[in-house]
Amino acid sequence: MRAYVFTDQALAKHAGQFVWLGINGEKAVNAEFLKRYKVPAYPTYYLLDQDGGTLIRWTGGASVGQLDQFFTEQSAAYAKRASSGGNTVDAVLARADSLNGAAAYADAAAAYGQALAMAPPSWASYGRAVDARLFALDQADSAEACVTLAEQALPKVRHTVSAANVAGSGLGCALELPKDAPRRAERVAAMEQATKEVLADNTLPLSGDDRSGLYIGLMDARDDANDSLGHKKVAEQWSAYLDGEAAKANTPAARAVYDPHRLSAYIEIGHAERAIPMLEQSQKDFPDDYNPPARLALAYKALKQWDKALAASDVAMSKAYGPRKLSFYTARSDMYVGKGDKDAAIKTLEDAIAYANTLPDGQRNKNTIPSLQKRIDKLKAPAAP
Numbered sequence: 071m072r073a074y075v076f077t078d079q080a081l082a083k084h085a086g087q088f089v090w091l092g093i094n095g096e097k098a099v100n101a102e103f104l105k106r107y108k109v110p111a112y113p114t115y116y117l118l119d120q121d122g123g124t125l126i127r128w129t130g131g132a133s134v135g136q137l138d139q140f141f142t143e144q145s146a147a148y149a150k151r152a153s154s155g156g157n158t159v160d161a162v163l164a165r166a167d168s169l170n171g172a173a174a175y176a177d178a179a180a181a182y183g184q185a186l187a188m189a190p191p192s193w194a195s196y197g198r199a200v201d202a203r204l205f206a207l208d209q210a211d212s213a214e215a216c217v218t219l220a221e222q223a224l225p226k227v228r229h230t231v232s233a234a235n236v237a238g239s240g241l242g243c244a245l246e247l248p249k250d251a252p253r254r255a256e257r258v259a260a261m262e263q264a265t266k267e268v269l270a271d272n273t274l275p276l277s278g279d280d281r282s283g284l285y286i287g288l289m290d291a292r293d294d295a296n297d298s299l300g301h302k303k304v305a306e307q308w309s310a311y312l313d314g315e316a317a318k319a320n321t322p323a324a325r326a327v328y329d330p331h332r333l334s335a336y337i338e339i340g341h342a343e344r345a346i347p348m349l350e351q352s353q354k355d356f357p358d359d360y361n362p363p364a365r366l367a368l369a370y371k372a373l374k375q376w377d378k379a380l381a382a383s384d385v386a387m388s389k390a391y392g393p394r395k396l397s398f399y400t401a402r403s404d405m406y407v408g409k410g411d412k413d414a415a416i417k418t419l420e421d422a423i424a425y426a427n428t429l430p431d432g433q434r435n436k437n438t439i440p441s442l443q444k445r446i447d448k449l450k451a452p453a454a455p
Contacts, residue, residue, distance in 0.1 A: 078134045084141040096392025098430050105432030108173045110209065115140070116171065124171025125164070129205060133231050133275050139198065159188040163195060170206055179206035179215070197232030204239040216243035217257055224264055229271065234280050237264040241287045245294050262291045278315045282331045285311065289338070302339065309335035316348075322355040326362075333365050342372035353385075360389035364398055371401065376409040393433050396422055396442075403445065412449055419446045 093100050095109060107116065110129055117125040128140055166181030182203035189196060200223045207216040220240025227233045241261035247254045265284050268274065285308035292300035312332045319325035329352055333345045346369055353362035364386035370379035383402045390398055399422035406415035423442050426434065 080134050080138060081141070084138075087141070095433075096394050098392070098433065101430040101432035103432070107171075110173070124168060126167040127171040130235075133277055133280070135275060136198075136231055139194075159185050159190070159193070160195075162188060163199060166199070166202070170202055173209075175206045175209040176212075179203055179210055179212065182206060197227055197230060200227065201232060201235045201239075204235065204243075208239060208243060213243045213246040214251075216240070217247065217261070220244075220261065221257070228267075229274070231274055231276060233264075233271075234268050234274065234276050234284060237261060237268050238280075238284050238287050241265050241291060245290055258291060258294065262288065265291075278312075278328065279331075282308065282312060282328075305335060305338035309339055322352070326352045326356065329362070329365060333369060336369075337372045342369045345369040358389065360386045360391075360394075360398075364390070364401075367398075367405070368401060371405055371408070374408060376405050379405045380409075393429060393435070396426060396438060399425065400442070400445070407449070416446055416449050419449075 093103055095104055095112065106122075107124070113130070115128040117127075119125055126140070162181060162185040166178050166185055169178035169181055182199055185199055186196070186203065189199070193199075200219065204216055204219060207213075207219065217240055220236050220243065223236050224233070224240070227236050241258070241264070244254070244258040244261045247257070265287055268276075269281060269284050269288075285304060288304045289301050289308070292298075292304060309332070312328050312335055316325050316328040316332060319327070329345075329348060332348060333342070336342050336344045346366065349362050349366040349369060352359075353366065356362060363382045367379045367382035367386060370376075370382060373379075380402065383398060383405065386398055387395070387402070399418055403415040403418040403422070406412070406418060419442050423439055423446075426438050426442065
């Protein structure tokens with residue numbers, strides 16, 4: 071977003087409309103913010119009122135057009151909140167946005183549903199409301215309602231940017247349906263086809279992240295169908311797409327945006343070695359960033375070059391901070407297991423628990439330490455005869 075979307079001159083007109091604040095969730099100084107706002111994923115964008123209340127929240131990437139519309143709605147959303155007790159479609163939407171921002175997902179989904187039911191034809195906020203309701207339903211573990219909404223919305227959003235989120239979210243929710251759910255295979259197939267159609271539509275101004283996410287959904291669908299050859303075919307298409315997008319980048323920062331996706335794609339197709347030159351270049355370009363060496367460690371891990379993986383991990387660990395560092399500990403433990411050094415693997419996880427206990431509230435996930443302890447217990451368990 072920072073490298074491709076926020077730099078677009080189409081957004082310059084919004085520069086003086088808001089007080090801008092960027093939050094790095096890995097820094098301890100921002101723990102109180104995370105505790106209050108419960109950021110569900112990165113990136114997430116909030117519009118806050120003067121009391122810190124959430125008017126609207128957008129989670130995930132966005133195209134220039136989507137962000138332009140999002141910003142345009144903000145001043146209107148602020149006015150709507152004052153009349154949120156009303157029953158106009160915009161008042162109901164404002165109430166839904168506030169509930170979504172407060173992570174009251176079930177209530178938010180219901181309110182978005184009410185707004186969509188009230189909406190007039192050609193409602194300007196239709197696509198955004200559908201996107202938001204799909205997210206709320208997914209967070210509330212309402213897969214059936216999520217798929218049903220996607221099925222209803224697809225004909226209305228075809229050939230628009232919203233089609234990507236509707237198809238992708240619909241596919242993800244369809245795959246979450248119980249295996250014995252009625253018409254499950256048919257519904258998964260329909261959402262898979264819709265996702266393919268979005269990817270094939272090169273006229274849609276989608277971000278690279280959005281298109282990349284659709285490929286991941288298609289691989290999940292092939293896994294669900296036990297189609298390993300189909301999975302590999304999609305993975306190869308995904309890798310080729312990402313290489314093409316990275317080649318178009320005109321700055322190191324723009325190119326590095328694709329590093330994590332390309333690494334994952336290379337691992338999927340069994341060629342993790344392709345990531346090494348790319349990540350070594352990023353390490354030179356951004357010497358203070360822990361991400362390039364951490365990703366380099368994962369590339370060597372995939373190649374089972376344990377000493378090189380640990381050496382790259384040493385560099386990443388020396389630069390890392392915040393909750394993200396915990397994932398480096400677990401990856402490092404796996405490297406020691408691969409190397410055959412179980413004692414070092416256990417010690418690494420114990421160090422991870424000690425580190426997790428130093429994180430302030432807001433950065434500490436209640437499930438993290440039990441999960442790490444479970445890994446330790448598994449490593450300490452006697453080998454099966």
